[in-house]
Amino acid sequence: MKYAIALGSNLGDSRSILESALSRLEGVIARSSWYQTKAVTLPNSPSQPDYLNGCAILETDLEPLELLAKLQHIESEFGRIRQQKWDARTLDLDILLFEDGIFQTQMLNIPHPRMSDRAFVLVPLAEIAPDWQHPVLNRSILELARSIDASDVRKL
Template sequence: MNIAYISIGSNIGDRLHHLVEAVRALQSHERIEVTKLSSIYETAPVGYTDQADFLNLVVCVATSLDPYELLAACQEIEIGLGRIRDIRWGPRTADLDILLYNNDNIEAEKLIVPHPRMGERAFVLVPLLEIAPAIRHPVTGVPFNVADDDGVILWKKADGVGRLL
């Protein structure tokens, strides 16, 4: 069984509903089990800033999917939740990013793991470290840490996977 960490964000419409539905879709996949779920955090947008604030969380999953199959499953969930890719880093109903997949280092055209910008993004690191406080970068072996978590606001404390769903 493979272990992966996936960041989920939403800033269009009913943001909480989109997060819940994304987690529910992951959990309902026959080859994915959501094993841990962070609290939900609200953050300002990064990159393209002329948009609404995001709700973000991170899940840990156990899966028999290979990383490319997991990516395809994540993209299917995004499409199912109405994601339209027209502005880079723009508004979205759901964004699912594979942060880590086992201790693999993947550099392919369609998938880079560890996620290339995760170390710079408190909205990813804060929820990741909540559910995996001792996690280390698979390539460098250095523990992840949050240099500045300003702007990452606890929106809803985690009660576990079953309670969110």
């Protein structure tokens, strides 16, 4: 099965953390460049350091919830502590897409419900999977990336 995964970090040595996390993922068939982006925070939250973000395409036999558990395990190994929504983090791994399907449970929604609003996801994903169709919006990743303001996304 083919998945699109987003990777992000804004605490610690983000580039090293992302590279190490990527090496822990089995079945990586494509990976994007790293991009520097402003942190998305809740209103009235303290400012955070910029993020490094990227995407990868994986081929694996894992079912979506199995992959989610593996990603969360990797996050915790890199010191991820889930306290508040949109907190700064050492590592964030999100499943964006799963084949051309839709997967919805209480724990996991694929496609990622906010991916089409996030230039820091769409720009790196368009680099490696421009023709992948969003199964709900019926638009390619490249089309989605071109339709959003990406002025704060800087390729490293």
